[in-house]
Amino acid sequence: MNLEKVIFSFFMILALTLNFGFFYGDVHNPDHHNIYELYAVIVINLIATILKFGDRSQLGAMLLATSLVANVQLISAAIVWAVAAHMQETGVTTATMATIVSLSGGAVLANIISVILLVLEASIIRR
Amino acid sequence: MNPVTSLILRQMRAPLIVIVAVFSTATLGMVLIPGVDDQGQVWHMDFFHALYFVSFTATTIGFGEIPYPLTDAQRLWALITIFFSVIGWFYALTKIVSLIQTPMFKKAVIHSNFKHSLNQIHQNFYLICGFGETGSDLVEGLANKEIRCVVIDSSHRAIEYLEVQNYLSFVPGLEADAENPKQLAYAGLSHPLCKGVIAVTNSDECNLKIAITSKLLHPHTTVICRTEHKDFEDNMKSFNTDHTVNPYDTFSNSFAMALKSSALHLLNEWLTGVPDTNLDDPIVFKDGHWILCGYGRLGQRIYKVLKQHNHSVTIIDTTAELKTRFHAERPADTTEFIIGTGTDAKALRQAGIEHAVGLVAGSDNDSNNLSAIMTAQMLNEDLIIVARQNEMINRELFYASNAEIIMHPSEIVARRIRTLLTNPLLIDYLDECFKQSNDWINITISKLSGAISEVKPHCWTIELSKKESPAMYKTLTRGRKVKLSDIVKSPIQRNHKICCLPLMVVRNDERILSPEDDFLLATNDKLLFCGISQAEHHIAHCMHDIHSLNYIMSLKNAPDSLLARYIKGFTKHKRRNND
Numbered sequence: 001m002n003l004e005k006v007i008f009s010f011f012m013i014l015a016l017t018l019n020f021g022f023f024y025g026d027v028h029n030p031d032h033h034n035i036y037e038l039y040a041v042i043v044i045n046l047i048a049t050i051l052k053f054g055d056r057s058q059l060g061a062m063l064l065a066t067s068l069v070a071n072v073q074l075i076s077a078a079i080v081w082a083v084a085a086h087m088q089e090t091g092v093t094t095a096t097m098a099t100i101v102s103l104s105g106g107a108v109l110a111n112i113i114s115v116i117l118l119v120l121e122a123s124i125i126r127r
Numbered sequence: 128m129n130p131v132t133s134l135i136l137r138q139m140r141a142p143l144i145v146i147v148a149v150f151s152t153a154t155l156g157m158v159l160i161p162g163v164d165d166q167g168q169v170w171h172m173d174f175f176h177a178l179y180f181v182s183f184t185a186t187t188i189g190f191g192e193i194p195y196p197l198t199d200a201q202r203l204w205a206l207i208t209i210f211f212s213v214i215g216w217f218y219a220l221t222k223i224v225s226l227i228q229t230p231m232f233k234k235a236v237i238h239s240n241f242k243h244s245l246n247q248i249h250q251n252f253y254l255i256c257g258f259g260e261t262g263s264d265l266v267e268g269l270a271n272k273e274i275r276c277v278v279i280d281s282s283h284r285a286i287e288y289l290e291v292q293n294y295l296s297f298v299p300g301l302e303a304d305a306e307n308p309k310q311l312a313y314a315g316l317s318h319p320l321c322k323g324v325i326a327v328t329n330s331d332e333c334n335l336k337i338a339i340t341s342k343l344l345h346p347h348t349t350v351i352c353r354t355e356h357k358d359f360e361d362n363m364k365s366f367n368t369d370h371t372v373n374p375y376d377t378f379s380n381s382f383a384m385a386l387k388s389s390a391l392h393l394l395n396e397w398l399t400g401v402p403d404t405n406l407d408d409p410i411v412f413k414d415g416h417w418i419l420c421g422y423g424r425l426g427q428r429i430y431k432v433l434k435q436h437n438h439s440v441t442i443i444d445t446t447a448e449l450k451t452r453f454h455a456e457r458p459a460d461t462t463e464f465i466i467g468t469g470t471d472a473k474a475l476r477q478a479g480i481e482h483a484v485g486l487v488a489g490s491d492n493d494s495n496n497l498s499a500i501m502t503a504q505m506l507n508e509d510l511i512i513v514a515r516q517n518e519m520i521n522r523e524l525f526y527a528s529n530a531e532i533i534m535h536p537s538e539i540v541a542r543r544i545r546t547l548l549t550n551p552l553l554i555d556y557l558d559e560c561f562k563q564s565n566d567w568i569n570i571t572i573s574k575l576s577g578a579i580s581e582v583k584p585h586c587w588t589i590e591l592s593k594k595e596s597p598a599m600y601k602t603l604t605r606g607r608k609v610k611l612s613d614i615v616k617s618p619i620q621r622n623h624k625i626c627c628l629p630l631m632v633v634r635n636d637e638r639i640l641s642p643e644d645d646f647l648l649a650t651n652d653k654l655l656f657c658g659i660s661q662a663e664h665h666i667a668h669c670m671h672d673i674h675s676l677n678y679i680m681s682l683k684n685a686p687d688s689l690l691a692r693y694i695k696g697f698t699k700h701k702r703r704n705n706d
Contacts, residue, residue: 035174036155036158039151039154039155039158039174043147043148043151046147047144047147047148050139050140050143050144050147051140051144053136053137053139053140053143054133054134054135054136054137054138054139054140055137056133078174082174082175085173085175086173086175
């Protein structure tokens with residue numbers, strides 16, 4: 001067992017599960033989507049991205065790319081939330097919530113691809 | 128990905144994760160810990176403001192306690208945030224700094240820079256292995272003629288020295304072992320524009336390895352090797368190494384020229400020397416007795432040359448073993464062989480210095496050579512002295528010693544390779560000259576001194592091919608008769624003849640020496656000229672530019688634009704119809 005691989009896989013799968021947890025629920029309903037969960041997703045995703053830095057293999061490049069996509073999606077969602085909550089008088093409406101959740105939905109997709117690649121890699125190495 | 132970026136990213140994983148962890152924990156803490164707003168109500172910082180607060184605190188900007196003054200609990204958390212985030216930043220910074228200082232990183236940067244400069248080369252270049260005395264001399268000559276070179280040398284000092292040189296064209300240098308095929312390929316051997324590999328390291332073995340690598344990996348590259356031993360030379364020639372340059376052979380050839388005729392020696396010195404330097408004075412060789420100090424690789428060759436010209440010789444050498452071998456090989460030879468250094472008057476007197484005409488100081492020790500020269504000059508002032516200079520740093524000493532011929536192996540190799548690369552016809556020309564009579568040589572040298580000014584001439588070759596001289600080629604294919612005298616005129620004022628002398632024309636492997644003025648040129652002729660550098664530019668310009676060529680040949684300017692050509696063609700057609 002390789003501790004580095006465990007940590008690596010842990011963060012990637014945690015990023016996916018947290019992301020899914022935030023995404024799951026009624027798209028319009030702010031009560032179904034916890035801001036702390038979004039925060040955790042962003043932090044975990046950032047760590048997962050950093051862990052993929054500097055890998056020169058083709059698979060490593062793909063993994064980094066998917067993580068970067070997830071980050072872009074999630075940070076856009078956070079910015080939308082911040083803008084809606086603090087810079088607009090209406091606050092977080094159901095329409096804004098739908099935008100935030102759909103953005104995080106995109107990130108879920110990117111994270112799923114990440115995990116599929118991870119599983120593929122694991123299945124190639126028969127050890 | 129660039130190896131340097133990749134290296135940085137891989138090393139930055141841990142520090143970046145530390146920063147993300149510290150920031151996220153601090154932000155989360157600020158969100159969770161309750162505060163009090165200006166109304167005295169319990170207030171929770173949201174993520175947006177918490178991240179803002181942590182960011183300006185962690186980066187030591189410190190805007191203060193906004194939007195509301197913090198409670199004691201929040202202040203405690205802020206204190207923890209400050210310490211940990213500042214430690215995080217410092218950790219990341221020191222990691223970057225230490226990474227930059229590691230030899231591995233430096234090497235990666237140097238290699239990446241080298242690769243970049245290699246990619247910037249868009250013309251044929253030569254890979255020069257070894258940047259010692261020969262290598263630096265050669266690179267200087269080539270780079271200043273705007274021939275691109277790339278240098279590989281295993282010594283750090285050599286590459287450092289290369290970096291501070293100011294050549295006309297940039298010469299990238301790589302500190303690597305040229306004997307290693309992988310490094311050699313990396314240094315440019317596998318580059319599609321690499322035209323040739325020149326192995327001029329100190330060791331014959333290393334040069335041999337480079338030649339083998341180059342010929343195996345890229346059979347079509349030109350390979351030129353410096354070699355000082357016969358067996359290595361034969362070995363290199365066995366697998367089609369294009370040229371091997373042996374400084375001792377090259378020198379003994381030019382020494383043979385000098386013995387044959389002083390004019391031939393002068394011709395050789397003028398044409399192969401560094402252009403625009405002062406002309407050498409002629410040396411007059413008298414028949415008589417020669418003393419040879421040092422019977423090594425150089426001494427043995429010179430001995431042969433002297434014997435071929437029927438001079439009597441006395442050899443002085445320190446090694447008794449050489450003496451027994453010398454007498455064993457030549458039982459009939461009555462040449463005297465004295466054991467000694469030749470630096471003392473006794474040995475020189477014994478060798479007959481008083482009635483000698485020449486002395487060759489040819490040992491591999493510069494101090495001994497200089498000492499022998501000085502002693503000999505005191506004993507006999509009229510000696511012709513041939514000195515072997517082994518180290519570049521002793522150059523001034525040898526100049527001061529008033530030796531007539533100074534033989535410096537590195538310089539000889541560099542000069543020979545430079546001629547091979549820039550002007551191979553010149554070597555053929557000198558070979559032909561060697562076969563000519565003394566009268567012919569004397570006429571040639573007087574013509575040459577009439578054509579050039581007071582410095583050594585430039586030599587250059589013009590090929591009348593479609594690629595090299597498009598204008599001339601076009602003129603010749605149209606059936607015009609062009610005489611040699613037609614093209615040695617200035618494109619600025621055609622009545623002025625330019626300062627140059629055609630030395631040889633090569634047509635289909637036939638060599639025509641000293642072509643006459645009314646010699647008719649044909650396509651694909653190769654012309655060897657010598658003269659001042661301005662003449663080279665003038666002729667090259669006329670070979671490319673049809674208008675200048677028409678002007679110097681007193682021809683009418685042909686129409687150049689599409690419309691003008693059309694109109695001319697039309698009027699010609701009309702005139703023909705009217706006739």
